[in-house]
Amino acid sequence: MSRPGRDDAPDRLYTITGGRSGAGPDNPFDLVTLVVAESEPATGMQSEHAAILRLAEFPVSVVEVAAELRLPVSITKILLGDLLVAGRVSARHPHRPAITDPDILEQVLVGLRNL
């Protein structure tokens, strides 16, 4: 949640996505999809796209991308979808979750919340 303050960016979300509010049904990204950049940022590219390409130099999850960009995940998915269509990123799902035990997850969540 961003506070209304002096440091907000003037961009509205709908201008970042060109008016699209949701990814299409063929958008393959979910929260934990790993994204890897396939190319360098090019000049004239939208700054979010360039930022994603820089972030995704090594595999990074969609959630992390969204957090780094400080954008909602839905918006991030749209941007990633653009890049995927353009062939600038590739996406893959993790083979299996690293942690499957719900207790550990819960402990992590509580610990993080108390941070």
Place this chain on the structure above:
Amino acid sequence: MTAPTHPGDRPSLRRLAPTIALTAVVSALAVVAAVTAAPHSVRVPLALGGSAAALLLCAAVTWAVHAGRAARGARRRLETVSQDIGRLLQQQARTTEEARQEQQRLIDELAQQRSEFADSFEQERARIHQDSSQELDWYRQENTRLAAGLERANRERASAIAAASNAAGRMQALATATLADLRAMEERHTGEDVLADLLHLDHRTAQAGRLADSIAVLTGARSGRRWARPISMESILRGAMGRISGYRRVRVHSVSEAAVAGHAAEGVMHALAELLDNAANFSPPTAEVHVYVEEVPSGVIVSVEDSGLVMGDVQLRRAEQAVAGDTSGLGGLTGTRLGLAVVGRLAAKHGLKVSFRPSARGGTGVLMLVPQDLLARPVAEEPALPNGTPSPEPVPAQADPVHESAEPDDAATEDEDADGPTGLPRRRRGRTLAEAERKAAHQPAEPRPAPAAEDARVRAARFNSFRQAVRPAGPDSDAGSEAHGTSGAADETARYAPAPTHDPVPAPHPESDPKAPSHQHAYPEGDTTS
């Protein structure tokens, strides 16, 4: 006689003839008688002497008669002349008298007329004086009345403008707070339908905010928002696009790395929004509006080209005049076309130069020059660049002269402030997050400047959005069900998702507290200008 004689004065010989003849006869008789009576001896001498005497007598009688007559004529003439002289004298005297009388009469008349004139002049003067004093009184009253009216009109105008300005400021604050709320909701609700609705509301609110900004600019209120850091040209353009209805038709062609200094960013954005709105409104609803950004030595030129109506000469001149900023009053406003007047005000305020020309696309092109002194190098975008990655050309000397020069010892105090008791960054007014990042970025050879407050903040934000992203992965989201391996975890986290709303642990930072409704800080924000 020496005096000239009149022909009648000299006795003519004919009138003397009877006298001469009578004398001659008488003397001839006397001579004859004497001769007859005398003896013969003396007769001859006697005849001779008698004849001579007779002749002499005749001559003497003639001369005497003549002289007498001449004297009589002369006396008569003298009398005539004397009478003439007397008459002339009388006449002269009479004439003199008449002249004197006439003169006197004229003098009297003149004096009378003069007095009359003086009287009438005096009356006239008095009348005029009275009239003029009346008129002067009237004018004075009228002047007083008009001055009072003007005073009242000025007061009403000032209060109306103040009211409008105040209302616009509150509208701005409301719009800003609403936009922030909407942004927060957009972060919170990931359902695509909800997000679409929120974005729609966001767009509408942004347009309403632009209208409030326009009124604020026209009424001389302070501009809506102040950005504490330079805003990149891309964000400027997108911010401008976000405030117009037809933003989907705007195509931006920009590779500019420039950024607009924070104090001018809002004005540039607003002016661009008005120009874009004009271009979009005066072109066919399907035509695109193209925006080109070009860096020139004197600044950055933003050109807005539409393919709509070509402005005529009169319209061009009027538009140029409107954006020249010389419309000192509000009299030229027509109610529906505030845009160019707003642009003019903003151009005059920030030193922007706006000009119009026919566009190669068939419509009108608008050039806006953002002068060099409003520009700053873009700072590293905090979410875009992970820690330590410098921007391609970090030129700190040009970065945002306002903050650099105003607070030279900013860094020291900021470092002291940064590590507060909570370890979270404490931002003061005018302190930019971006600057802190930039300073962190310039620390050499430290890929992750370890305990920087900003890092903690980023981590908190990342975790926050992770949690937000995870939470609604419930029944309405397809995120968790796609991948086989993650479905279990997603369900588990979905079960824990409502937990934060009942979390008794007080949140250390408002940004990590999802429960805090954004309305709570909306009202303080809204009251800042009221």
